[in-house]
Amino acid sequence: MSKKEITVALAGNPNSGKTTVFNNLTGARQHVGNWPGVTVEKKEGFCNFQKHRIRVVDLPGVYSLTAYSLDEIIARDFVVDEKPDVVVDIVDASNLERNLYLTVQLLEMRANLVIGLNMMDVAESRGHRIDVKALSSLLGAPAVPMVAASNRGTAELLETIYGVATGGIPVSAINLRYGHDVEAEITKLEKLISGNSLAGSYSPRWLAVKLLEDDREIIKKIGQA
Amino acid sequence: MDNTEVLRVKDESLEHLRKVHGDDAETLIADARYGFISGLMKDVLVKPAVEKETVTDKIDRLILNRWLGIPVFLAILYGVFEFTFVVSAPLVSWINMGLDWLAGLATGVSPAWLSSLLSEGIIGGVGAVLSFIPVIFLLYIALSILEDTGYLSRAAFVMDRLMHRIGLHGRSFVTLMLGFGCSVAAVMSSRTIDNPRDRLVTILVTPLMSCGAKLPVYALLAAAFFTAYQGLVVFSMYAIGVILAILMAWLFRKRLVPGESGHFVMELPPYRLPTVITVLAHMWERGWAFLSRAGTLIFGAVVLIWMLNYFDVLEHIGRAIAPVFSAAGFGQWESAVALVFGVLAKEAVVGTFGTLLTGTEAAGGFGHVIGTQLGWTPLVAFAFMTMILLYVPCVATLSIIKKETGSWKWMLFTIAYTLALGWVAATLIYQIGSLFL
Amino acid sequence: MLSEILKAFKQSGEPMDLKELSRRLGTGRSALEGMLELLVRQGKLKEIYPGSEECAHCSGRSSCAYLLAGDSMGKVYELAGKPR
Numbered sequence: 016m017s018k019k020e021i022t023v024a025l026a027g028n029p030n031s032g033k034t035t036v037f038n039n040l041t042g043a044r045q046h047v048g049n050w051p052g053v054t055v056e057k058k059e060g061f062c063n064f065q066k067h068r069i070r071v072v073d074l075p076g077v078y079s080l081t082a083y084s085l086d087e088i089i090a091r092d093f094v095v096d097e098k099p100d101v102v103v104d105i106v107d108a109s110n111l112e113r114n115l116y117l118t119v120q121l122l123e124m125r126a127n128l129v130i131g132l133n134m135m136d137v138a139e140s141r142g143h144r145i146d147v148k149a150l151s152s153l154l155g156a157p158a159v160p161m162v163a164a165s166n167r168g169t170a171e172l173l174e175t176i177y178g179v180a181t182g183g184i185p186v187s188a189i190n191l192r193y194g195h196d197v198e199a200e201i202t203k204l205e206k207l208i209s210g211n212s213l214a215g216s217y218s219p220r221w222l223a224v225k226l227l228e229d230d231r232e233i234i235k236k237i238g239q240a
Numbered sequence: 241m242d243n244t245e246v247l248r249v250k251d252e253s254l255e256h257l258r259k260v261h262g263d264d265a266e267t268l269i270a271d272a273r274y275g276f277i278s279g280l281m282k283d284v285l286v287k288p289a290v291e292k293e294t295v296t297d298k299i300d301r302l303i304l305n306r307w308l309g310i311p312v313f314l315a316i317l318y319g320v321f322e323f324t325f326v327v328s329a330p331l332v333s334w335i336n337m338g339l340d341w342l343a344g345l346a347t348g349v350s351p352a353w354l355s356s357l358l359s360e361g362i363i364g365g366v367g368a369v370l371s372f373i374p375v376i377f378l379l380y381i382a383l384s385i386l387e388d389t390g391y392l393s394r395a396a397f398v399m400d401r402l403m404h405r406i407g408l409h410g411r412s413f414v415t416l417m418l419g420f421g422c423s424v425a426a427v428m429s430s431r432t433i434d435n436p437r438d439r440l441v442t443i444l445v446t447p448l449m450s451c452g453a454k455l456p457v458y459a460l461l462a463a464a465f466f467t468a469y470q471g472l473v474v475f476s477m478y479a480i481g482v483i484l485a486i487l488m489a490w491l492f493r494k495r496l497v498p499g500e501s502g503h504f505v506m507e508l509p510p511y512r513l514p515t516v517i518t519v520l521a522h523m524w525e526r527g528w529a530f531l532s533r534a535g536t537l538i539f540g541a542v543v544l545i546w547m548l549n550y551f552d553v554l555e556h557i558g559r560a561i562a563p564v565f566s567a568a569g570f571g572q573w574e575s576a577v578a579l580v581f582g583v584l585a586k587e588a589v590v591g592t593f594g595t596l597l598t599g600t601e602a603a604g605g606f607g608h609v610i611g612t613q614l615g616w617t618p619l620v621a622f623a624f625m626t627m628i629l630l631y632v633p634c635v636a637t638l639s640i641i642k643k644e645t646g647s648w649k650w651m652l653f654t655i656a657y658t659l660a661l662g663w664v665a666a667t668l669i670y671q672i673g674s675l676f677l
Numbered sequence: 678m679l680s681e682i683l684k685a686f687k688q689s690g691e692p693m694d695l696k697e698l699s700r701r702l703g704t705g706r707s708a709l710e711g712m713l714e715l716l717v718r719q720g721k722l723k724e725i726y727p728g729s730e731e732c733a734h735c736s737g738r739s740s741c742a743y744l745l746a747g748d749s750m751g752k753v754y755e756l757a758g759k760p761r
Contacts (some may be wrong), residue, residue, distance in 0.1 A: 078711060088500045111285065112708035115277045144286035152278050173677035178718045191271040196260055207246045227257075227265040234250075237243050256687075267679045270715055274678050274708060281705070298698065304694070395753045397694060404691040411692070411753060432725045434755070503686055504755035505713070508694045 020068045021180045022024050024093055026121060027105030028114050029076030032133040035163040036105050037073045040173070045071075050089050064173045066135055069182075072099065078113070080120045082232040091232075095216055100180040102126040103172070108160075110144055120152060122189045125218055129186075130158040131168070155187035156170040194222075200227060208237075253638055296510040300394065309398040316391070317478065320382040323469035324375055325462070329375035329470070330465065339367040357546055362539070367594065370535070377527045379455070388514030392417070397506050399407035399482075404503075408489050411504050412442040416485065419449030420478070421526075423637040431543045442493045443641055444555055444650065447633035447658055448485040450478050452530055453586035457628050460590055464611060464632060467616040474621070477629050484630065484661070538591040545588075545595045554596070568627065568666040569674075570622035574613075578628070585634050623670040631662030678706065679712055683721060686756050713754055721756040 027033040028037075037045070037081055041060025051056045075086035082088055094102060104121055106114040121128055130150070138145060151158045157175050161168025170191035178184035192198055204223035225233040257265045303312055305575040346358035357614075386392050399413040411433060419426035427447045433439040458477050465639040548554045550552050558573025562579065565571045575595045597609045610616055616624075632638075642651040685693070693701070698753055699709045716722040 028581070040310060044370055078548050081718070110707040112274075112277055112281055112705045113711040114707075115280070116273060116708075118708065119273050119277060124597065137525065145283050146286055149278075150284045153283060196758050197265060197272070198269055200257060200265070203253065204246065204249060205488050207249060224269060226246070227253060228265070229266060230270055262678055264718065264719070271680075274704075274712065277708065278704070285717070300696075392749075399690060400692050411755060414753065422750045434723065434757075503692060504753055505686065505693050505695065505752045507699050507751035508696075509751045619712050 019066075020070055021176070022097065022099040022104045023069055023071045023176055023180075024097070024099040025071055025105065025124075026074045026090060026094075026102055027076060027131070027133075028078055028107060028110075028115065028117060031076070031105045031107040031110075032112060032163045033073065033076055033105040034171070036131055036133065036161070036169070037071060039166050040069075040071050045176055053077065053085060053238050055085060055089060062173070064177050067177065068171070069176065072097075077117065079116055080124070080227070081231045083157075084149075088232055091124075094121070095228055100127060101129055103129045103131050103176065105131040105133050105163075107134050108132050109134050109141055109143065111138075111143075111145070118154065118156075119189070120228045121192065122156065123191065123221055124187055125221070127179050127186050128154075128156040128228055129172070129179055129210070130154065130156055131161050131163075131172055132158050133161045133163050133168075135160045136162045136164075142171075146235050153189075157186070157187050159168065197227065250638045272334065276583055294510065296390075296508075299511055300508070303391070303394045306401075307458060307515060308404060313395050313398055314371075314479065315396075318471070318475045320379070320386070321475040321478075323382055324378045324426055325459070325470040325474065325559055328372065328374035328378050329463070332372055335371045338373060339363060342367070353550070356550070356656070358541075359655075362542060362546075366613070369574055370531075372397070372456060373527075375455070375459050375528055376522055376658075380527045380530075381519060382521040384519040384597050385514055388512070388518055392510050393506065397508065400506075403486060406486065406490055408441075408486070408493060412438060412445075416449050417444060418448060419446045419451060421452050423447050423449070423451045424640050427637065427640045430644065437493075438643060441489050444492055444654060445485045445489045445675070447654065448481050448488060448630060449635075449638060450481040450629055451586065451637075453534065453634065454628055456534070456587060458498075458625055461610070461621045461625055465621040465640045467617070473625075477625055480626065481629050488657075488661075534587045537585045537587050541584065541588040542591045545577075545581065545592055549596060564663075565627075565666075566664065568623050568626045569670040570614075570616070570627070570666075572614045573659070575624065578630070579644065582628065582634050583635060584627070585636070589628060617677075618669060619673045623673070624664040625668040626669055627662045628659055631661070632658050679716060680700070682709075682712060683756070686722070686754075705759070709745060717754070720757055722754050725753045 022033045024131050025033055037058060037060065037197050040062050042062070045058055045060030046061065048056065048059070049050055051156075057073055060071045062069050062071065072093065074090040074180045077084070077087045080087050080091045093099070102121055104118050106118060118128070118130060132145070132147060132150070135145070145160075147158050147160055158169055158181065159172045159175050162170060163169070175184060179186060193201070201220060204226055205219045207228075208222050222233060222237070226237070254265050257263075257268065261268055266510050297439065302308060305312075343363045344357075347355055348365055349355040349358060377447075386395075396414045396417055399417075400411060403413060414432065415426055415429045417426075418429050423446050423516065425511055426441050426449065430439050430442045431447070435443060454477075456475045459470075462473040466473045554577050555573055557580070558575075558577040560622075561576040562571045562573045565576060565579075577596065578589045578592040581592045593610060632639075638651050638654065642648060647650070682698070684697060685701055695706060695709065699706045702709070704712070713722060713724075717724045
């Protein structure tokens with residue numbers, strides 16, 4: 016990888032501590048603007064690691080990646096259009112089940128994912144014990160335990176980001192099947208889509224799934240392609 | 241490559257899946273994701289299998305208990321009133337003394353009509369309401385505490401669960417509770433109820449949830465006639481209101497066309513310790529809103545009443561109506577006039593008495609005047625309070641009922657049934673009570 | 678799972694709080710919240726909380742106890758009347 020700048024998209028649920036992680040990473044080197052054409056705030060910042068410049072883009076906090084809200088569309092479009100080198104998903108470890116819903120969708124999008132397993136202290140105080148290795152291996156993406164509020168785990172996160180960006184740490188696509196009948200329909204649609212010009216930027220399978228979800232934005236895009 | 245082809249096949253697929261599974265593909269896909277996550281959690285979350293019971297859960301085991309939940313609710317409600325009246329009593333008497341002193345000054349003012357307007361009209365009428373600023377603020381402190389701790393949502397939940405067991409489905413109690421503040425707000429909030437049948441019944445029954453404006457009446461009469469048991473008496477008014485509201489709702493349900501009824505799930509936020517600042521802030525906000533509204537209403541009403549009284553108009557009207565209430569013990573013209581003005585605004589009841597009855601003895605404060613000048617006994621006072629609790633709601637409420645139900649019919653029905661209910665209840669209480677006391 | 682949530686709404690016979698619902702379905706609380714939200718977005722459930730749509734048109738907003746209560750009241754979910 017020859018380019019010196021690594022682009023990192025920071026995703027996660029609202030209240031997952033994403034903003035704290037962003038601040039830990041970028042410190043004073045951040046600026047606020049707007050996402051193009053809308054009044055949603057966009058935060059970008061920089062930091063350095065191993066002589067590489069890392070550009071961190073803070074995506075809006077979302078619970079999933081549907082087309083129901085502007086925030087989700089912004090987050091989703093950024094991952095697809097800008098193709099960041101790494102997507103960091105900040106997950107609230109004390110609310111794992113709910114937070115993983117977004118994680119699973121990011122993996123479906125074939126994002127180069129690093130999971131920032133934040134609020135480990137809160138999880139522990141609730142009596143939860145999380146097998147981070149198992150989580151990583153089952154999801155096919157590296158997970159970094161963190162307590163962003165005390166700036167713990169930030170260095171490890173940067174290392175992992177670097178590892179994924181440079182190819183040192185592999186991220187594999189998970190094998191999520193939706194059941195026999197749904198899969199049959201997906202296969203049908205996939206075949207039709209592979210001819211479509213959109214298939215270049217998006218994975219055909221992902222498009223097929225979105226179509227079955229009646230995703231307004233994708234339907235619109237397919238209509239326009 | 242044809243895009244319309246893709247979309248067409250998509251629609252076919254959706255149709256097919258809907259037939260086979262009875263659900264949207266979106267739901268099936270979401271379910272699959274959650275299923276995957278759920279399975280993953282089993283391998284990832286080492287312990288515990290079940291979420292640890294939080295402090296909130298422990299407390300809720302009592303508060304939401306199927307048998308103890310309602311008694312707990314009643315006990316807390318009772319405690320609120322006890323606290324309010326016991327603590328406010330000394331403050332109220334100070335204020336009364338201050339008002340008497342002011343009234344004394346006013347009698348010295350030169351044109352006789354001005355002196356009368358000031359001492360009987362303004363100071364008497366407005367003063368009667370102002371004399372329980374302490375009651376209002378204390379009550380709102382208690383309510384704010386209940387709210388901020390998170391108890392209020394439990395109260396609504398417990399009451400709705402009770403109503404469901406009686407066959408009253410839907411989410412009425414949450415909106416009915418607003419009636420404790422103001423019936424108008426409660427009726428407006430019924431818009432959140434989808435089911436038209438639930439909604440209508442809720443609206444009709446809202447006036448029985450004793451609104452804030454009735455509190456002055458209870459407070460003053462309870463202080464005068466039931467000094468030691470003030471809290472209990474006022475509590476009983478609210479309790480009677482709630483019981484009758486549930487009863488009437490059940491009755492109305494039987495007569496209306498049956499339809500689908502709603503079940504719901506409610507999120508109960510975790511308990512938390514309220515901060516002094518938020519409690520005081522809420523108290524101030526609500527208390528001030530209440531008093532400024534009451535004050536303005538009373539001021540206007542008082543001047544009006546005073547003028548009409550100066551010309552003896554009211555006495556004539558009062559004497560014409562009064563006989564209807566003699567069976568209930570309050571067949572005096574002043575009482576009748578008070579009730580009439582109560583239809584304009586419940587706050588006016590106290591203001592009316594304050595203006596029409598002369599002088600305010602310092603010792604017992606205002607309520608005692610009613611006893612001596614009108615010849616009321618505690619039983620009469622209780623019957624009167626019940627009348628106030630149940631009879632025709634204020635015109636603001638009536639007009640919002642007409643607006644929200646979209647017809648005059650229900651508004652008129654409300655007038656009729658509340659009047660009947662109030663009269664019957666007050667008369668029964670007085671008649672039956674007279675046999676024993 | 679999502680359809681089981683809807684079934685629970687229809688068949689429960691009484692109001693439930695989230696803890697009860699999660700116990701009945703055997704799902705963790707946090708996943709349940711996410712699912713409820715999804716159902717709201719699909720238009721199958723209606724979410725009522727201080728500040729929701731209905732409140733926007735209400736002229737009693739300034740003195741509304743429900744609104745002033747803020748998050749001490751919690752959200753209420755019920756089956757949506759009409760399909761989206």
